[in-house]
Amino acid sequence: MKFSTKCVHASGGPDSTGAISHPIYMSSTFAHPELGAPGYQYTRESNPTRDRLQDLIAALEDGTDAFAYSSGMAAIDGALHLFQPGDHLILGDDLYGGSIRMFTNIYEQYGIEFTYVGTSDLDAVKAAIKPNTKGIYIETPTNPMMEITDLRELSEIAHNIGALVIVDNTFLSPYFQQPLNLGADIVIHSGTKFIGGHHDVISGFVIVKDEELAAKLRLSFKTIGACLSPMDCWLVIRGVKTLALRMEQHQKNAIALAEWLKTQPKVTKVLFPGLPEHPGYEINKSQTTGFGGMLSFEVDTEETAKKVLEGVELIQFAESLGGTESLLTYPVTQTHPDLKPEDAERKGITRRLLRLSVGIEDTDDLIADLAQAFNK
Known part of the structure; x- marks a missing residue:
C-alpha cells in the first residue's frame, strides 16, 4: 500500500x-x-x-x-x-x-x-x-x-x-x-x-x-x-487517517513562510531544511521525501521577539508542535529552560530565537498574521 x-x-x-x-x-x-x-x-x-x-x-x-x-x-x-x-x-x-x-x-x-x-x-x-x-x-x-x-x-x-x-x-x-x-x-x-x-x-x-x-x-x-x-x-x-494530507499542507505553508520571513528586515536568520541555502539541505533531500512543517527564525532584538510573540492573533503563542493550529514558541524559556545560559547561547538558543510549528491554515492568513505582529 x-x-x-x-x-x-x-x-x-x-x-x-x-x-x-x-x-x-x-x-x-x-x-x-x-x-x-x-x-x-x-x-x-x-x-x-x-x-x-x-x-x-x-x-x-x-x-x-x-x-x-x-x-x-x-x-x-x-x-x-x-x-x-x-x-x-x-x-x-x-x-x-x-x-x-x-x-x-x-x-x-x-x-x-x-x-x-x-x-x-x-x-x-x-x-x-x-x-x-x-x-x-x-x-x-x-x-x-x-x-x-x-x-x-x-x-x-x-x-x-x-x-x-x-x-x-x-x-x-x-x-x-x-x-x-x-x-x-x-x-x-x-x-x-x-x-x-x-x-x-x-x-x-x-x-x-x-x-x-x-x-x-x-x-x-x-x-x-x-x-x-x-x-x-x-x-x-x-x-x-489524515497524516499524509496534513503533512503536505504543513510543508506547503512552511516553505512559503520561510521564504517570506527571509524578506523581513527584522529577521536576521531563518532556519528551515527546505531552504536551498540550509547547510543540511542536500543531505536532508537524500534521506527524506520532504522538509516538514517546523522552522525557527532569529529576530534583531529581544524586544522584537516579545512583540511578535504577543502580537500574533491567528497563530498561538504556545508550547508544543505538530497540530492543525500554528504555534509560536520561545525555546529559551519554554522548551529549553533547563540549559545553562552559556550552553544555550553557544547553540544559538537566545532570546531572539523563535520556533514556529506551521499549521494547516491558509498560507495567506498565516503570512498576514505574522506581518501585523511585526508591524504593531
Missing part, C-alpha cells in the same frame, strides 16, 4: 461487528474461555485497541513492532531501558530540552554516561566514541536549530562498533522520513505532535525492526506500565 492508504487502512479492517471505526476496548481485564487459551489478559500488557494502533505505527515506519506509550517522554524512557550502568551514549547536542533533562537528572544518576556532540559533524561523532559506547541518540532535524545528520553514515559508524542508533523522528513524521530504512535501529516519536496532529492527545512511540530488540522493549513496556490508554489509542488512530 502507498503511505496515504496505510494511514487509513494499516490498523486493520472492520472487526466481527463490521464497525468501520475500530471499537475502544475500555476493559482493564479480559476473561479466559479455558486454562491456557490464547488471548488478552490485562490492558497494561496488551489491549485490542492498542494493538491496532501499534500495528498502524509499525507499518508507517516500516518496522516490525511498535510500542505505544503514555507520552513521548515515556517512549524515550522505554528506549533507555535497553542500556545499563557503565554504558556510554553519544547524544546530539541540539535535542529537545525535556530529553536533556531526563538524561541529566535521571539516567546519569543511574550510571549511564553521556557525551553531547553536533552529530551533523561525523568526525566529531567518531572522536566521541569510547570503548563502552553502546548507542547514539539523535534528532534530525534538531529542535530547535534544524540541524541535519546523515543517517546512513551515522548508522554505519555506530554499527561498526556494535552501537545502536536511536532517532527521534517527531519533526518529520514517517510521512517524510523513515529512519529504519536508513540504518537506524530504533525510532521514537512524540505522537502528541504530527502523528496525533490535533493537540488533543498525549502519546509516544518506539518502533523497531529487530525481533530481539522488540522482545527486550516489550518486557520493560509491560512491566513498567507506561502504556497508552485505549481511548487515547483510538484518538491517535483517528488522527493518523
Whole structure:
C-alpha cells in the first residue's frame, strides 16, 4: 500500500461487528474461555485497541513492532531501558530540552554516561566514541536549530562498533522520513505532535525492526506500565487517517513562510531544511521525501521577539508542535529552560530565537498574521 492508504487502512479492517471505526476496548481485564487459551489478559500488557494502533505505527515506519506509550517522554524512557550502568551514549547536542533533562537528572544518576556532540559533524561523532559506547541518540532535524545528520553514515559508524542508533523522528513524521530504512535501529516519536496532529492527545512511540530488540522493549513496556490508554489509542488512530494530507499542507505553508520571513528586515536568520541555502539541505533531500512543517527564525532584538510573540492573533503563542493550529514558541524559556545560559547561547538558543510549528491554515492568513505582529 502507498503511505496515504496505510494511514487509513494499516490498523486493520472492520472487526466481527463490521464497525468501520475500530471499537475502544475500555476493559482493564479480559476473561479466559479455558486454562491456557490464547488471548488478552490485562490492558497494561496488551489491549485490542492498542494493538491496532501499534500495528498502524509499525507499518508507517516500516518496522516490525511498535510500542505505544503514555507520552513521548515515556517512549524515550522505554528506549533507555535497553542500556545499563557503565554504558556510554553519544547524544546530539541540539535535542529537545525535556530529553536533556531526563538524561541529566535521571539516567546519569543511574550510571549511564553521556557525551553531547553536533552529530551533523561525523568526525566529531567518531572522536566521541569510547570503548563502552553502546548507542547514539539523535534528532534530525534538531529542535530547535534544524540541524541535519546523515543517517546512513551515522548508522554505519555506530554499527561498526556494535552501537545502536536511536532517532527521534517527531519533526518529520514517517510521512517524510523513515529512519529504519536508513540504518537506524530504533525510532521514537512524540505522537502528541504530527502523528496525533490535533493537540488533543498525549502519546509516544518506539518502533523497531529487530525481533530481539522488540522482545527486550516489550518486557520493560509491560512491566513498567507506561502504556497508552485505549481511548487515547483510538484518538491517535483517528488522527493518523489524515497524516499524509496534513503533512503536505504543513510543508506547503512552511516553505512559503520561510521564504517570506527571509524578506523581513527584522529577521536576521531563518532556519528551515527546505531552504536551498540550509547547510543540511542536500543531505536532508537524500534521506527524506520532504522538509516538514517546523522552522525557527532569529529576530534583531529581544524586544522584537516579545512583540511578535504577543502580537500574533491567528497563530498561538504556545508550547508544543505538530497540530492543525500554528504555534509560536520561545525555546529559551519554554522548551529549553533547563540549559545553562552559556550552553544555550553557544547553540544559538537566545532570546531572539523563535520556533514556529506551521499549521494547516491558509498560507495567506498565516503570512498576514505574522506581518501585523511585526508591524504593531
